[in-house]
Amino acid sequence: MTTTTVAVPALILAVLALAGAAAAWLRLRAVQRQFRVLWGEGPQRDAAATMRMHIGRIDALDDRVTRLDGRVDGIGEHVAAGLRHVAVVRYDAFGDMGGRLSFSAAIVDDAGDGLVLSSIHARGESRTYAKGVVAGRSEITLTPEEQQALASARSDRADA
Template identity: 40%
Template sequence: MLALAILSLLTAIASLVFAGAAWQKTKDVRRPDPAAVESLPTDVAGLRAEVAALRAESAMDLRHLAVVRFDAFGDAGGHLSWCLALLDDNGDGVVLTSIHGRTEARSYAKSISGWESSQLMSPEEAEAVQQARPQR
């Protein structure tokens, strides 16, 4: 029992030493080096063009997502059914739905274009698309 107590004490001391070293490194990161600040590019127009190019490249990434969980049937609880909307900046993408019952589960996929689907969406699917849409 004494050996376990000593081992715990040594582990605590080692943890404090590592935490102190990590804190010291973080402290140094917070203060920018004046020489590093001086070396930053001063071409604001070039930086703006680069940011615009990066935004254009990422416009078609599926980065707007939302999950809606629900009970598909009154006799099953736990919100095991779900809808997942994966959309890009233009509202193009897919809604995946999984409906779980007591004896089976079914999955559906519907394509989305311009925040709308050509197929009839369930209220939960429409809610997932609405939640994924960025607020402007």
Template identity: 45%
Template sequence: MSLDPTARDILVIVSLVVGVLGFVVALVAFLWIRKARRDLALLAADGDNDSFIGAVARKTEEVQALRSEVDDLAALLAQTRTELSDAIRHVSVVRYDAFGDMGGRLSFSAAMLDDGGDGLVLTSIHGRSETRSYIKGVKSGQSEASLSPEELQAISFALRGRSA
């Protein structure tokens, strides 16, 4: 059977197009397989220095060690906060003139309290010829001893974190 020249030319062109498409598909498949082999070789490399899995394992161990350190630090922080609540951290000083004939606000009451309002009030009364000092214990912001208005003010300011 013989084909006319135009039909033969069309058949040659179609064959050529199919051949080129087959070559392109083969080239893409070759490149894809080559990349897959390279990735597989990286994952399964011998020796921890070149192995992706070894590197991931090392980083996982480092992260676990860091998490352990963070947990230890969190426990230490909680312990420090507990201990710090008993420390005298709230201090306030109120200065005043104890006597009307003296100026300069040389007398003072200083409250020194912890987070629970426990501590002391130190008062120094300055007069012309003498100075007297008093210390009164404070429990939960209150004292068994009678407190002057300035001492109450110093305790109030210390509990609010203010100073006069």
């Protein structure tokens, strides 16, 4: 009977230990599935090596972004000097002509440098004029339509 009193608790303890080991093994498998992304693929499934690899990739991307940022800063000056602000004003140059066939077009950069083109349409002829613009002003007197076109072209800038 003494053997039985010792064997039964030992058997119960062994079953509980086996159940605890099975539960721990199942939990370990669940954790392994969750961290499979960190371990990476291949024969060396090491979370630390995978983290080092990702840190290296992040550092390389940071260097690349820094270089690209420098290039973007350099491009900004070229964009500001581009003739990218445009406005067209159509009008009737003569009272007896309709259809607003005459026009003035202003084309300037961020600093207000560029040109104003005007085409005056009459019954028998058409004349075209070009006037240079520096800092939003022209050495040649601008017509009201040319001034309107220039003001419209410069108004799409935030600092105009």
